[in-house]
Amino acid sequence: MFIISFYLVKNKYRKNYTKREFIKMKEDFNFLTPKKEDISLAKLKILLPYFKIHLGSFVIASIFLIISSFITIPVPYLTKIVIDKVLLGSKNAKLLVNLVIIMAILHIARSIFSGMTQYLFTKLNQEIIATLKSELFKKILKLPFSFYDQAQTGYLLSRIGEIEGLGFFFSSTLVSQLIRLGEFIFALFMLFYLNWKLTLVALSILPFYYLALKPLSQRITYITKDVLESSAKLMGKVQERISGAEVIKLFATEEREAMEIEKGFKEISRKNVLQSIIFTLFSEFNITLIALGGLLILWRGGLDIINGSFTLGSYIAFTAYAQRLYGPIQSLATFNFTIYPALVSLKRVTEIMEMAKEEEGEITINKLKEGISFVNVYFSYDGKNKVLENINLDIKVGEKVAIVGPNGSGKTTLIRLLLRMYKPSEGKIFIDSIDLGKIKLSSLREKIGIVSQNIFLFNDTVRNNISYANPNISDNEINNLLKEMDLYQFLMEGFPNGLDTIIGERGVKTSGGQNKIIAFLRAILKNPEILILDEATSEIDTRVEEKIFKFIKEKMKDTTCVIITPKDLPKETFINKIVYLENGKIVNIVTMI
Ligand SMILES: Nc1ncnc2c1ncn2[C@@H]1O[C@H](COP(=O)(O)OP(=O)(O)OP(=O)(O)O)[C@@H](O)[C@H]1O
Known part of the structure; x- marks a missing residue:
């Protein structure tokens, strides 16, 4: 049976499988059962709210479906009347016409109700899928940063796509x-x-279904999960390789990378074939069993007709109702098969939906009065290696603090803790004496403008990137700021279409320095009370850097600034305090007069 199904499926994929691949597939098929997946209907509860919203449409669609399913039920019986009572009996032509018209009306009505049912269910289905996808997207955005440390973009995109299965x-x-x-x-x-x-003869095929269903449905569950997970992981890899195409080209590793990805696609294709084989096995089994059932009815019913205990009309009506018996048996058996992939998708979507969101505080903070304090802060990303140790640091409102230290000393991590991207393993951070953990995330992050080391710009215009925090800002306001910073000329010369220039994905169409300046303007236009520059001026030429520092010194007197740099800053800048960090520890704090 496996071999017949394999050859049936082979044509679908138009590929010649080698003997080795065939043997591997057969081995996989035999060994799938032990890895039975634990899936339960309990997960369906997450779908209930969506179901409730659309309950009205669901009920109407279901009523139409019921009507379309039952409306033609009298047809076989009417056929029996036509044959036994009209054709072989009264030969009443008028009654014949009337019965045919009634049957025609029933068929037309079925078709209308069926069409409406399809439309209503498709609409309902698509609306719920769109809502679920948006919800999952929102949920992913609300997950903690530690989640993003592990998950790849392509992988997550695939997981959103899996909602289709629901x-x-x-x-x-x-x-x-x-x-x-x-x-x-x-x-x-x-x-x-x-x-x-x-x-009873017609029903004698039923026990065979049980025998076939049990082993096959367990296999289909496992293979479905396996295909989804492998595809999502591969998409993660593909997306990363496309993003890193520049590196791949410069290292001339296109062939190696293509081979690696091809291997992944082939592996998934092999699993898809296996899945198809299981479906084919079941569908062929189904068709054969029903055909055999029909033949049993023909044999037994034929004998009854020959010995006169059964009429031809009754036989025709019997076979028509037998179809209505076998049809549901077939679909009830297949249901078991189709629900498993959907349950696997549900389980995978629930996994993300049930993940804990970023921890939220409840306090909304007002304008800063005191400042920021780190008290005995320790931190480790993995729970083992300490990245920050015993950090005690006070930054007063309006103070300009530089954090200086070698690569990997923990400077950026310190900022991540301040932004509450991660929680300290020990110790506390306070803003205006309020524990950071108790502050509402949006309230905290709204106050902070940051130009990070690896800036991310959207594939949009310079204008939309600069005004990301405040999309309603006018061009006039942007231009005024640029003039105030003495950067207007720079922007007009640097970007051919001024504010309308598209910067490309991750800013590929603009220079590294230009991107940093856009990110700087984006942070400034947020009107931050705390400005963080994490090696922000590393790619900016000295002339522009001076202008930025001059702006901070003269126009951002009240703004608290934290400037991160691996090198010592010149003493005559606007810095009030330099904090020296080494191996996650503060080794010195120099206060300027
Ligand atoms: N998401 C992360 N998961 C695990 N370890 C991390 C993570 N981010 C940083 N680290 C590790 O934490 C340590 C401190 O990194 P951090 O980025 O804070 O240093 P830094 O002083 O800002 O370095 P640089 O000057 O090179 O930017 C490093 O050893 C780094 O490998």
Whole structure:
């Protein structure tokens, strides 16, 4: 059976698999069962709120579905009347026409209700999927920074895409299954009514379903999860390689990288084939079993017709109702198969939805009065290696503090703690004597303008990047600021379309120094009470750097500034205090007069 399915599926992928690949696939198939996935219907509770919102549409769509499913139920019985009572009996042409018209109306009505059902379910399904995708996106943005240290962008994009699989729960499939159950019971009743012995013969195929379903559904669950996880991981890799295309080209490693990715795609293709084989196995099994059931009915019913205990019309009605018995059996059996991939998607989406968000405080802080204090702060990213040790530091409002130290000494980490991107492992940080942990994140971060080491700019205009914190700001206000900083000329000369210049993805169309200046303007336009420059002027030429420092010194007197640099700053700058950091410890603090 495995071999037949393999050859059926092989055509779908139009690929010739080597003997080794074939053997590997067969081994995978045999060994899939032990890795049974633990999935439960309990996770469905996260879908309930979405379901409740659309309950009205769901009920209407379900009613249409029920009507379209049951409206043609009398047709086989009417056919029996036509054959036994009209054609072989009264030969009443008028009654024949009337019965045919009734059957035609029933078919047309079914088609109209079915079309409306499809439309309503698709609309409902798509609306919920769009909401779920946006919710997941929002959730991902609210996850702690430590999450981003591990997850790759492409991987996360794939996980958002997996929401499509949840559409199953809002489709007509679930209601159809209930209807099919009703249909099954009704058909069973009709069949027993027409010929109970023949009905028992028709039902004799049922135990075989159980035998086939058990081993196959466990395998399909595992392989579905495996395909989704491998695809998401591979997408993470692909996205990273495309982002890092410059490095790949400069190191001339295109072939190596392409081979690596090809290996990943082939592995997924192999798993997809395996998944397809399982589906094909089941579908072929289904078709054969139903055909055999039909033949059993023909054999047994034929004998009854020959010995005169069963009419031809009853036989035709019986086979039509038998279809209504086998159809639901088939779809109830397949349901087991289709629900597992959807449950796997649900489990994976829930994993992210249930992750803890960034820890939030409740206090909204007003304008800074006192300043920032680090008290006995220790920090480690991995819980083992200490990155910061016993940090005690006071930064008063309006003070300009430089943090100087060699690479890896913990300067940026200190700032990350201040921004509450991470929590101190020990000790506390206070702003105006309020524990940082108790402050509302947005209230804290709104106060801080930062130009970080690795700045990120959006693929948008210079204007939209500069005014990111305040999109309603006018060009006039931006130009005034540029003039005040003596950077207007620089911007007009540097960017061919002025504020309308598109800077490209991550600022590829502009120079490193220009990007830093845009990031600096972006931070300034936020009107920050605390300005942090993390090696912000490293790529900026001395002339512009002087202008920036002059602006800070003269126009940002009340703003608290933290300037990070690996080298000592010249003594005559505006700095009030220099903090020397080495191996995560403050080794010296020099206060300027
Ligand atoms: N997200 C992270 N996860 C684990 N370790 C990290 C992480 N970020 C930084 N580190 C480690 O923490 C230490 C301090 O890094 P940090 O970036 O704070 O140093 P820095 O003084 O700003 O260095 P540089 O001058 O090179 O920017 C380094 O050993 C670094 O490898």
